[in-house]
Amino acid sequence: MPEKLDALPIINYFIDKLELDDILKCAMPHADPSNHIMPHISIGIVLRNIIAGRLALYNFKDWVDPFAPQLFHLNSEQVDYINDDRVGRALEKLFDADRASLMTEIVLKAVRKFDIEMDQFHNDSTSITFYGNYEDANGEDQRGKSTLNITHGHNKDHRPDLKQLVFDLTVSSDGAIPIHYKNYDGNRTDDTTHIDTWDTLRKIKGDTEFIYVADSKLCVTETMKHIDKEGGFFITILPKTRSEEKWFRDHVAENKVSWDEICKVQNPRDKKGQTITWKMVESPICSKEGFRIVWAWNSKKEEIDQNRRQKRIDKSILELEELQKRLESKRCRLKTKQAVSQEVETIIEATGTKRWIDVEIDEISKISYKQEKRGRPTKDTKYVANTKSPVPSEMENQ
Secondary structure (H helix, E strand, O other): OOOEOOOHHHHHHHHHHOOHHHHHHHHOOOOOOOOOOOHHHHHHHHHHHHHHOOOOHHHHHHHHOOEOHHHHOOOOOHHHHOOHHHHHHHHHHHHHOOHHHHHHHHHHHHHHHHOOOOOEEEEEEEEEEEOOOOOOOEOOEEOOEEOOEOEOOOOOOOOOOOEEEEEEEEEEOOOOOEEEEEEEOOOOOHHHOHHHHHHHHHHHHOOOOOEEEOOHHHOOHHHHHHHHHOOOEEEOOOOOOOHHHHHHHHHHHHOOOOOEEEEEEEOOOOOOOOEEEEEEEEOOOOOOOOOOOEEEEEHHHHHHHHHHHHHHHHHHHHHHHHHHHHHHOOOOOOOOHHHHHHHHHHHHHHHOOOOOOEEEEEOOOEEEEEEOOOOOOOOOOOEEEEEEOOOOEEEEEO
């Protein structure tokens, strides 16, 4: 019967190049000759399955069977001893090992073997969602080591009902190769992880001559000052909540800004080959911490913003027109100009169109006449004017 190869020869090439089996063997020493499969071999099976199989532990035996056993550093007799209990015990030994040093050793070997550039690192995090109960994953010590706390947090899968862990990953700009990763408690916020990550990258790199790139959670005074104080460099995104962002929007609205065109690139998501133009300009002011701010503009983002803005304006105008109809009804409960103003403000705030729509409310007096005295009217009957001031309408100006 022919034996299956699949992608394992390619995967094994990189595993052997990194000398991963030897590294795992040193990290998880096991001198028991009665063990049919050494722990580092079991971990190697787990690794290959994560890359090529993606099956549960209890399916490992069925997954390995069709392959040539040599691809897993096994002989034909050892395949019969593969089971989830044996793999589970190997994972426990991996838990007991110095995994931080293990990770650093593997990364440094990969850098040397494959000449990975380390002048720029990109960091991001995600949430790993869990189903079921994990009583031992509560942040307390297990087997002499602290465990992570699987708990509720800001779930990026939009499942706040489920517990999670936070998975933080840093990759190189040269091929997006993983350089550092770390798991955190499920309720750990991203803005508190960057100092630890940057310090670890400095140890791996051996110096601070690299650019650390991350999203707006890096834009925290304590974090940025720490990196700057240690002689590091970073690029991050200025959050909309910062006062510098509002200042620049007002500055652009009131002044002519000289944008410098940086480049033109093909939009990878457009089959028609649409070109995206990028422009940049340095802000006249620094951040409150004293760091440079550079504003970026691209044509695709402008197109998207225009479409979104128009949809919000259209929605706001539609709701204002519906309010107009309500005011014309005799059953409308909005009887004062102040009440109408509050209703208009609610619509504008809900649609986020305050910057683009101005609303003027006109109060029109309605005059009616009635007889001064009761009785059938005659040519000598006197009338008195009765003035009411309802709110008839609003006018919106873009």
